[in-house]
Amino acid sequence: MENALDIDFYQDKDEEAFLEAWETKYGELEDSAIDALYQEIAQNVHQQVNTENHKLGDKYFYQQVFVGYSDYNTFNNLYLFTQSKR
Numbered sequence: 001m002e003n004a005l006d007i008d009f010y011q012d013k014d015e016e017a018f019l020e021a022w023e024t025k026y027g028e029l030e031d032s033a034i035d036a037l038y039q040e041i042a043q044n045v046h047q048q049v050n051t052e053n054h055k056l057g058d059k060y061f062y063q064q065v066f067v068g069y070s071d072y073n074t075f076n077n078l079y080l081f082t083q084s085k086r
Contacts, residue, residue, distance in 0.1 A: 004039075004077070005039075005042040005043060005046050005078075005079070006038065006039070006042050006076075006077070006078050006079070007038050007041050007045070007067075007078065007079045007080070008080055008081075009068065009080065009082065010080055010081070010082040011082070013083070014082050014083045017083050018066070018067055018068060018083075021066060022065050025063075025064070025065055026065075040062075041067060041079075044062060045062075045070060046079070049072070054070065056071055056072055057071065057085075058070065060081065066083075068081030068082050068083050069081065069084070069085050
């Protein structure tokens with residue numbers, strides 16, 4: 001069975017910075033809404049990478065909010081984000 005796409009952040013502070021920016025723009029999120037948002041982001045970044053509209057390692061924005069600099073872990077089928085360029 002193929003793993004579903006997902007996202008994660010390198011450090012907790014990366015995730016906190018994204019969620020703070022998101023909630024400032026769109027309002028507070030419940031845990032279940034965060035999970036759904038992360039699935040939407042995973043699908044969107046995957047589509048952007050596959051259509052060459054986004055290059056891994058570049059800044060990635062979702063609905064005008066900076067998610068982070070992107071990376072991809074093929075073993076876990078996981079897009080990873082960090083607030084600072086590695």
